[in-house]
Amino acid sequence: MALGLPVARPQAAPSASERQARRRRRVWSYTTLTALAVFFLFPLVFMFVSSLKPDGQILTDVTSLRAFLPVGDISLDNYAGVFDRVPVGRFLFNSVLVTVLTVGLGLILNSMAGFALSRLRWRGRHLALALVIATLIVPFETIAVPMVYWVSHLPTLVWEDGLLKYDFGWLNTYQVQIIPFIANAFSIFLFTQYFSTIPKSLDEAARIDGAGWFTIYRKIVAPLAGPAFATVAIVTFLPAWNQYLWPLMVVQQEELRPVMVGMQYFFQLDPAWGEVMAYTSLITLPVLIVFLSFQRAFVSSVAASGVKG
Amino acid sequence: MALPALTLLVLFLVIPALLAFGLSFTNARLISPNPPRFVGLDNFVRAFTADPVFLRSTLNTFVFAGVVVPVQAGLGLALAVLVNQKIRGVTAFRVIFFVPVVTSIVVVSILWRFLYQDDGLINSFIDTVTFGAWHGMAWLNDPSTALGAIIVLSIWQAVGFHMLIWLSGLQTIPEELYEAARMDGASPWQQFAHVTWPGLRSTMVFVLVTITIAALGLFVQIDVMTQGGPVNSTSTLVYHAVRKGYREQETGYGATISLIFFVIVLVIALIQRYLTREED
Structure with missing residues (x-):
């Protein structure tokens, strides 16, 4: 009162x-x-x-x-037309692959970083946390153009004629669509926040029993942080599936493009609207189904991301 | 254990950000046999004195954000208050209002491009409700209506997200405060002004900052619907940066525009934080 x-x-x-x-x-x-x-x-x-x-x-x-x-x-003629005209199966495969790997690897690496930032004492920890928080406000759009230049100069390994060779340039690959988006300042921040609410006495007990830090992370802290993992999975899933600007610039090769960029086939002046609607329905339905099946989790994740941000 | 994620963060966020800074003083091109050359402030001078499309894009970006930020924040709050009532079936409405948010903005843009056509759904609706007194127009082909049309669909798509943020803020306000206010004879409006609004301060900061940053980054709608036209009436800072830095391969100049964009975002975010923190 x-x-x-x-x-x-x-x-x-x-x-x-x-x-x-x-x-x-x-x-x-x-x-x-x-x-x-x-x-x-x-x-x-x-x-x-x-x-x-x-x-x-x-x-x-x-x-x-x-x-x-x-x-x-x-x-269903329009759907048949879409499958005839564009490699939509391939686009769907690419998007699923990129989304699953970005979200999955992101969950692992960002939660490990959150663990280290919230529970371990190491030199530079405060600096690292400050870096994570500072990068929270950098919108991707501001670094997109220089990043194209950057990834086009990065070294990479290519498999050529049965030999592993060294080359430059990440353009037109899967890795360029996945690796830059695995680490996410916002996810690290959420994990750090959540892990610091789990009692540290658990760690000490496990240390006495001789457990290493990685075991403590994997066996004790991570299993107690289900809601944090769910939130991060949900808030990173949509941007990964919806990627447009980035693959538009770095992936010209049709076989590697995701669904959103694949839609460019229909951007002509006088599009066949029936097929456009079939294509957009096709790429919207999976997301809608995921959303409707997990709507409770979606809603609480968005709310949580707002309260903690 | 923090090393893998932090390394990636440095590689794909810190370095590109520094690169945006460094490249904007050079004439770097995306594909070029020659290494980039230092050109001092040439790119900045060019942007502000010799590139009318840049100036127009800056203006458009501000107009877009100037309308979208207050309208979307306000509508989001109104929706949140509506779905915060304790009435049957209210959860279903929350889900429905959130559906556009999970729909890709690329899909939304192409869909609304069709709705806005001169023989599209919106015009035929206007035609019907005015009994044919007012005939529609091709909204996206007219420089005076194109940006407005994009504002409407952008708010339609994103407002459900901010509804949820406001809603979670509303639900942190204890019910006893409302009971007390009601007992003192406060009208619904007085309850809102004296109980709800003061309790939403930190939520408001978050909502304003996130809408502003998203609005300033307007790109997809433009790329899908108008390509900056007609006569640059919908070109935005990010669209112009991509056009110069990527499509015309002038990485150096594109980086300059990106850097100017970043400084604007930073300044506005800091001003908002300052203004809304003052009274704490």
């Missing part, structure tokens, strides 16, 4: 007019919420429905509510 007011004062039963006012407010709330739900969903409903219609019908249907209904000449 921050206001210093008495906690409970017997409340009179609500009068008839009060009840009426409350009911009116509720009706108003539901009307507003429903109108907003329509506003937030109509483009996506339109996308899924249109992906089933031929181009001509999409254009004539926009003049009526038929635009949102799967009626008329419904078929």
Whole structure:
């Protein structure tokens, strides 16, 4: 009771007019919420429905509510067309590979860094933490252009004619889409915060039993930090799947491109809209399914990232 | 154990940031047989005196952020208050309002490009509700409406994220405070002004900083929908940096634009922190 007011004062039963006012407010709330739900969903409903219609019908249907209904000449032809015209299976494979490796390796390396920053005493620890926090405010867009220049000069190993050779330039590879995004200042920060809430007495007990630091991380601290791992997985999953600017610049080779960049096939002046809608539906559905199945975790992760940021 | 992650952070964040600084004083090109040459402040002079597209892009970026930051923060808060009510089915609405956030901005941009066409859904809607009195237009092809059209879809896509941030802030405010205020006869508006708003201070800082940084980095919508046109009315700082530094291969000049962009982001973030921290 921050206001210093008495906690409970017997409340009179609500009068008839009060009840009426409350009911009116509720009706108003539901009307507003429903109108907003329509506003937030109509483009996506339109996308899924249109992906089933031929181009001509999409254009004539926009003049009526038929635009949102799967009626008329419904078929999966547009999806077949997409698979004929672009290597969408390959794009999906690339995106899944890049996303899984970026998120997975990120969970391991960033949590190890968080462990070291929150529980180990070493020289330079404070400097390292300051570095992590400082890099939090650098938007990727500011370093994208110099980074293209940088990765095009980095050394790499290539397998050529049965020999491992040394070469320069990371352009047109998988590694250029994954390695720069594994370490994430925000993830390290979240892990550091979360790990410091786990009692240090656990470590000491394990040390007495002769456990090394890595064992303590793997067997004791990490298993207790499930929510932190879930949050980091969720907040790094979307940007990895949605990558656009970076692969646009560093991957010209079609076989290595992810789904978002693959969409460029459809950016012509007069696109075949039915196929466009089929393609966008195809790459949106996996994410929507993941989101709807884990919506509770999504919502609490976003909330957690906000509170702690 | 911190070594692998910290090494990667230095390699792919600290070094590129320093490189942005270093390259902006050179004439480096992406693919060139000659090593970069030091050219002093030439790139900066060029940006501010000889590149009208840069100046226009800076202006557009500020206009975009100037509208998006207050509107998106305000709408996000309004949505949060709406879905913070204790009524049946409210969780479903939270999920629905968040759906555009998990939809890729690339998909959203291409979808809205179709909606904005002169024979698209939005025009036919306007046509219907005005009984044909007002005929639509190609929103993205008109320099006076293109940026506004992009502002609308950008807010539509991202506002659900900030709704959740505000919501988590709202839920940290103890219910007893509202009960006490109600007992003192406070109206819903007075409850908001005297209980809710003061309790949301740190949430507000976070919301404003994240929207500002995201808004200043506007790129995908432009690249997918307008390529900076018509007549540069939607070109932005990041779009211009990519156009110069990558498409036209002028890495040095692109780095200069990136650096100017970074300084702007930094200054605004610091100003916001300062302004909102003052009263603590």
